[in-house]
């Protein structure tokens with residue numbers, strides 16, 4: 001681990017090892033994302049049955065990090081991740097990882113394609129294969145699983161009636177669980193990418209790289225015309241571009257929504273700080289969910305007047321107005 005490795009890690013058998021909870025079991029796309037973080041390093045990998053369990057292990061201090069999916073290029077946000085981060089004890093995102101995702105349709109050895117009418121997989125995987133299914137297995141029904149690998153593992157288990165005939169999972173899972181491949185490279189969009197996040201408890205933030213994202217969750221004031229516009233103006237006025245914005249129901253009554261937002265930039269940068277102060281003034285709730293390097297390392301375009309130096313110069317000018325020197329009349333003009 002790099003930056004995030006400066007956070008607490010577990011001790012096991014004398015060696016210091018970080019504990020990573022992830023959406024399991026072994027063979028999930030989430031595990032592939034996790035391996036981008038740990039590489040060959042010695043770490044304790046803790047497969048969890050669902051996203052909430054993985055995040056709660058970090059909240060309880062039983063894991064140092066969790067890796068969970070947050071966004072898919074086809075299906076959009078992963079609601080359970082957005083909602084679990086938005087409420088409860090604070091957690092922060094310290095890294096993001098991108099994994100290209102295509103699927104393998106696999107079954108118990110001896111099964112043929114025409115015997116498949118019930119397919120188990122994660123709902124996001126099903127959504128990414130709907131077109132392929134209707135073309136090749138029209139009428140096949142979806143049996144939801146907590147993950148692609150969970151479907152594969154159940155199919156490979158001695159369970160006489162798993163309740164489905166085939167699983168859509170990673171190629172790795174199909175091989176790992178000894179299933180027969182009926183079709184590979186299954187995906188309606190061959191360029192689909194899923195974004196995963198590395199989540200930790202409150203602690204030091206990753207250093208800014210110049211190509212960072214900041215994730216926030218905000219509530220708008222109730223019954224206020226233009227409240228959404230007012231919130232968005234906080235970003236626009238400081239030249240902060242958004243790479244994702246989604247509304248999620250708050251849950252306590254109809255018509256109340258929170259906004260989950262990824263903004264380009266790091267909280268250590270002036271334009272992000274000014275934006276956060278603006279949000280704090282106009283929104284009843286603002287939850288900071290982390291500043292971390294972009295996986296694609298793409299630097300934002302900064303329009304003139306929104307560089308750190310511009311904010312500092314502006315602040316110095318205002319300060320000078322409070323203590324004007326009689327010989328410096330020009331300072332009054334900015």
Ligand SMILES: O=C(O)C(=O)Cc1ccccc1
Pocket residue numbers: 023027028029030031069101122124125146147148149194
């Ligand atoms: O189920 C998995 O393997 C996951 O990691 C979650 C997921 C499901 C579908 C697409 C990307 C990630």
